[in-house]
Amino acid sequence: MEKYKFTFQNIGGSTRVKLQSGEDLCHLAELDEKMWTVLSCPTKGLHIDEKTLDYIDTNGDERIHVNEVIAAAQWLTSVVKNPDEILEGKSSIALSQINIETEIGKKLYKSATEILKNLGKTTEEISIADTADSLAIFSKTRFNGDGVITNSSADSEEQKKLIDAIIATVGGCTDRSGEMGVNAEQIEAFYKALADYSAWQKNVVEAPFGDDTDKAITLYNALDAKIKDFFLRSKLAAFDANAAAALDVQVSRIEAISAENLTEKLEEIASYPIARINADSVIDLSATINPVWADKFLQLKSIAFAKKKTLSEADWISLGKTFESYIAWKSAKAGEVVESLGMDTIQQLCEENKKDELLKIVEHDKSLADEANEIGSVDKLLHLYRDFFTLLKNFVTFQDFYSTDKGVKAIFQAGKLVIDQRACHLCIKVTDMAKQNTMAAASGMYLIFCDCVCKQKAEKLQIVAAMTQGDTGDLMVGKNAIFYDRDGLDWDAVVTKIIDNPISISQAFWSPYRRISTWVENLINKRAAEKDSKMMEEATAKLSATPELKPAADGSKAAAPVPPFDIAKFAGIFAAIGMALGMIGTALVSVAEGFAALTWWQCILVVVGIILFISGPSMVMAWLKLRRRNIAPILNANGWAMNASSIVNITFGGTLTEIAKFPKIKMQDPFAKKKMPAWKKWLIVISTLLVLAGAAVVVWYYFDSKKVVATEEPCVEQVATEEVATEVAE
Numbered sequence: 001m002e003k004y005k006f007t008f009q010n011i012g013g014s015t016r017v018k019l020q021s022g023e024d025l026c027h028l029a030e031l032d033e034k035m036w037t038v039l040s041c042p043t044k045g046l047h048i049d050e051k052t053l054d055y056i057d058t059n060g061d062e063r064i065h066v067n068e069v070i071a072a073a074q075w076l077t078s079v080v081k082n083p084d085e086i087l088e089g090k091s092s093i094a095l096s097q098i099n100i101e102t103e104i105g106k107k108l109y110k111s112a113t114e115i116l117k118n119l120g121k122t123t124e125e126i127s128i129a130d131t132a133d134s135l136a137i138f139s140k141t142r143f144n145g146d147g148v149i150t151n152s153s154a155d156s157e158e159q160k161k162l163i164d165a166i167i168a169t170v171g172g173c174t175d176r177s178g179e180m181g182v183n184a185e186q187i188e189a190f191y192k193a194l195a196d197y198s199a200w201q202k203n204v205v206e207a208p209f210g211d212d213t214d215k216a217i218t219l220y221n222a223l224d225a226k227i228k229d230f231f232l233r234s235k236l237a238a239f240d241a242n243a244a245a246a247l248d249v250q251v252s253r254i255e256a257i258s259a260e261n262l263t264e265k266l267e268e269i270a271s272y273p274i275a276r277i278n279a280d281s282v283i284d285l286s287a288t289i290n291p292v293w294a295d296k297f298l299q300l301k302s303i304a305f306a307k308k309k310t311l312s313e314a315d316w317i318s319l320g321k322t323f324e325s326y327i328a329w330k331s332a333k334a335g336e337v338v339e340s341l342g343m344d345t346i347q348q349l350c351e352e353n354k355k356d357e358l359l360k361i362v363e364h365d366k367s368l369a370d371e372a373n374e375i376g377s378v379d380k381l382l383h384l385y386r387d388f389f390t391l392l393k394n395f396v397t398f399q400d401f402y403s404t405d406k407g408v409k410a411i412f413q414a415g416k417l418v419i420d421q422r423a424c425h426l427c428i429k430v431t432d433m434a435k436q437n438t439m440a441a442a443s444g445m446y447l448i449f450c451d452c453v454c455k456q457k458a459e460k461l462q463i464v465a466a467m468t469q470g471d472t473g474d475l476m477v478g479k480n481a482i483f484y485d486r487d488g489l490d491w492d493a494v495v496t497k498i499i500d501n502p503i504s505i506s507q508a509f510w511s512p513y514r515r516i517s518t519w520v521e522n523l524i525n526k527r528a529a530e531k532d533s534k535m536m537e538e539a540t541a542k543l544s545a546t547p548e549l550k551p552a553a554d555g556s557k558a559a560a561p562v563p564p565f566d567i568a569k570f571a572g573i574f575a576a577i578g579m580a581l582g583m584i585g586t587a588l589v590s591v592a593e594g595f596a597a598l599t600w601w602q603c604i605l606v607v608v609g610i611i612l613f614i615s616g617p618s619m620v621m622a623w624l625k626l627r628r629r630n631i632a633p634i635l636n637a638n639g640w641a642m643n644a645s646s647i648v649n650i651t652f653g654g655t656l657t658e659i660a661k662f663p664k665i666k667m668q669d670p671f672a673k674k675k676m677p678a679w680k681k682w683l684i685v686i687s688t689l690l691v692l693a694g695a696a697v698v699v700w701y702y703f704d705s706k707k708v709v710a711t712e713e714p715c716v717e718q719v720a721t722e723e724v725a726t727e728v729a730e
Contacts, residue, residue, distance in 0.1 A: 004030045013630075013647030016397045019389075022083025028073045031396070033066055038395045039641035040065045045429045046411045047486045048394075052387040055380045063639070069395060076384045079105045091386045092127035098381075108381055111374035128386065131379035143365040145372030148173055150181035153361055162354055166190045169338045176372070184362045190338070191355045197335030198350050201343060205329035208322045212303045214330075217323050219300040224320070226274045226293060227283070231313040233273060234281035241279070248277040266292055283311040398646055401631075406655075409486070412635060417450065417465040417493060419481035420473045421660040424448070426648070427483065428634055430462035435637035440464065440499055442633040444626075445648065447499040448475065452483045452491035461491060464634060467503055468653030502626055626650045 004027035007018040017035055019025065033039070043053040043062045056064055056072045077083045081099045095112055099105040112126045119130060142152050154160045166172065166182045170190045175181040182190075207213035237244040249272040257265045270292040275283045285308055289297045304319055305311060338346055393399040394411045401410035409425075417424040430436055430449065440447055445466045452461040463483060467475070477498060483491040627649055632642040648656065 006031060011402050012398055012645075012652075013649070014644045016644070019392055019396060019399075020087075022077065022086055025073050025083050025086060025389075025392070026077045028392075028396070029070045034643070036066060036396050037398050037642070037644045037646070039643045041395060041641070042431070042639045045431055045638075047409070047413065048390060048411045049383060049387055051379075052383040052391070055383055056391070064391075064395070069391070072384060072388060073392075075104070076381070076388055078102055079108055079381060080385065086385060087389045089386050089389055091129075091382070092125050093382060093385050094125045096124065104377075107370070107374045108378055112378050115375055115378060126378065126382070128379070128382045131375065131382055143368050143372075144176040145365060145367075145369035146176045147362055147366045147369075148175040148181040148183050149358065149361050149365055150175050150177065150179040152177070152179065153181070153365065155357075155361070158352075159354065159357065159361075162349070162358065165341065165349070169193070169341065182358075184359055187355060187358050187362070191353070193335035193338045194346055194350050195335070197338050198346055200332060200334050203329065203332075205326050207326055209303055213323075213326060216300060216303045217327065219296050219303075220319065220323065222296055223274075223293065223300060224316075227311075227316055228313075230274050230277070230283065231281055231316070233277050234279065237277050238279040238281065244277055244279070247273075249273055281313060285309055285311055401646065402652070412638070412640075413486075414463055415483060415485040417448070417463065417481055417483050419448070419465075419479065419493075419495075420470075420475055422467070422470055423658040424465040424467055424656070425658070426466040426468065426631070426656040427463050428465075428631075428638065430464050431638050433462060436464060436634070439633040439637040441501075443499075443631060444501050444629045445499075445631075446472075446501045446503045447634075448495055449497040449499075450481065450483065450493040451496050452493045454489055454491040456489055463493070466631070466648070466653075467657055468629075468648065469657035470503060470659050472500075472503065501629075626653070629653065 004023075006024060006027075007020060008015055009018045010016075014037075016037060017024075017031060040063050043050060043057050043064060046053070053064060056068050058068055058071065076086065079099050079102060080086060080093075081097050085093075085097065095109060098109045098112065100109045115130060116123065116126060121130070149163065151160045151163055154163060163182055166186055167180055170182075170186050170193065172180045172182050172186065209216050233247040237247050253268075253272070257268055262269070269290070272290055274290045274293045274297065275287060285301060285305060288294075305315070308315070341349075390400070390411065394401070398410065400408050401413075412428055413425065414427045414429045417427050433449075436449070443466075445468070448465045448467060450463050450465065452463060453459075454461070461483075475495070475498060477495050479495045481493040481495065483493040485491065627647075629648040631646045631648060632644075635646075636642050
């Protein structure tokens with residue numbers, strides 16, 4: 001079998017495949033994986049419907065891989081008659097376009113027809129909007145394959161009432177139609193609860209105190225430990241009469257809390273014996289009880305000891321045994337969820353036993369699962385039909401990113417950042433700032449990281465924007481800007497980090513001078529600060545070290561001595577200044593001599609050479625970096641597995657950042673500096689030209705005379721030599 005031939009193109013610094021027909025999509029599996037631009041990408045944070053990506057992400061790991069893209073391409077091209085239409089990105093598909101020659105296509109066609117029927121539509125085209133509302137699709141269906149039956153699924157009024165009873169007791173679940181219904185598990189649980197409750201009621205144990213039995217048990221359990229404590233104390237008092245006072249409530253304990261609010265000391269009072277200790281080990285039911293326990297004790301007394309005058313330990317133990325069988329029966333209670341139906345209804349439902357009828361309806365509903373589930377497949381078809389080629393243009397190739405159409409953006413482009421009179425269109429959401437800190441610098445681009453907030457969404461967003469035109473300008477950390485996302489919402493942005501790389505050749509040309517200027521400015525500021533500090537120290541020292549004044553002979557206060565004028569010190573200063581000026585003058589003269597020795601065009605070349613010497617290296621380095629700018633490191637930090645570099649060269653970079661272009665206007669600025677009269681301007685120009693011309697003449701005359709002297713001196717020496725030779729000869 002001959003291998004399919006793809007078309008290739010050079011774009012973004014790499015050779016990439018060019019997908020231009022439905023046939024290309026049909027043979028996508030034959031494209032060598034090494035030729036794909038991307039190997040995997042995340043399903044979140046991209047400008048493409050996440051539902052589409054979820055359909056492609058078959059393993060649910062929130063990442064799209066090559067094999068999943070290939071599987072989606074094979075599925076989609078097998079159910080669409082004309083794959084070329086996939087490239088159009090339509091949100092609807094004609095029913096006639098579904099390929100019914102395949103088994104999947106038949107099911108999709110049938111489900112699509114059923115959806116339109118349920119929605120009451122007679123069109124021959126189905127759209128994403130039609131499949132978006134599943135409730136509307138299933139609202140008119142009796143069975144929808146989810147295994148949940150509702151009142152609409154029931155065949156009789158008795159079945160409807162039974163379904164309502166199950167929902168009210170055991171609970172229900174939501175059907176695809178949006179109504180509450182029940183499934184097989186809930187039906188089984190309901191009938192089991194009926195049987196368990198009915199069996200439990202058959203073994204009922206008579207309550208010893210009728211309706212008050214449960215209350216009596218609760219009171220007994222609350223008082224049990226306290227009353228048993230009383231009987232044990234009484235036994236100890238009978239054992240040793242001298243210990244009775246210590247075992248009973250002690251006056252000292254009451255005195256300790258008597259001065260305080262006793263309602264806040266209930267815990268302390270509750271620790272006292274429930275009744276006064278006595279050697280007979282009985283509680284006089286007519287005697288006063290510890291006030292904290294009195295209410296519960298009197299309630300239990302009215303139920304269980306109404307006819308008794310005293311309560312012994314044997315009476316208390318006997319009462320506990322009276323409850324044992326009843327408590328055991330209550331503990332064995334089962335199926336209580338249906339108790340609210342009443343025993344008569346429970347018995348009736350058990351006798352009628354319509355469980356099998358309901359389960360048959362559930363099974364019938366499940367039997368239609370395949371047809372109903374294909375409704376979800378229709379939604380998948382529509383999403384892929386609209387978005388799949390867009391994904392391919394950002395996964396297999398980077399066609400959208402390198403598109404010449406300004407209206408087309410890559411799915412990873414989040415919007416535009418407006419800052420410093422520029423609009424940056426290459427903005428990417430940051431999903432992992434730690435990775436960006438590690439990898440972003442390798443992109444070679446000037447990057448601006450921003451934190452963004454939007455009041456409409458009440459959430460925060462981090463973005464990174466690439467500045468590809470202009471100058472650094474006023475860009476700095478902390479600068480405010482506005483970010484517009486792809487949906488048109490505006491976000492308040494604050495610059496949090498800048499990765500400095502060349503923006504343009506012109507910026508690189510001026511950067512050495514800016515660095516020199518900054519260095520000189522910092523040096524001047526440093527020197528000025530040091531000088532100011534030194535002067536302040538000297539002034540402070542002089543003020544602190546005031547010379548001692550000795551009184552004069554006549555007793556008057558002597559004046560402070562005036563330091564003598566040190567002429568040597570000032571002479572040294574003047575000499576140093578003169579030497580510095582002399583050195584500067586000598587240097588200037590040397591430069592002037594050098595230039596005077598050159599012709600005019602040589603002077604121009606020297607100036608150009610100096611400029612190139614200063615700016616050349618910076619411009620060459622910038623040119624090399626600008627040619628290699630690459631967004632792959634930024635995308636890699638966001639979870640993309642980039643398989644090829646994506647270069648942002650100088651020409652392409654110019655399209656990613658727009659610079660403000662103001663029209664030429666003729667308006668008077670009320671705050672502009674007043675213009676100088678024309679005659680003054682001309683006078684200054686003419687005077688300047690005359691001075692420069694005079695200086696040029698002086699320089700020319702000076703150096704020309706030196707040349708003449710230098711030329712004539714050898715002749716004088718030669719004449720003098722000839723005269724000496726003549727005299728010697730004579």
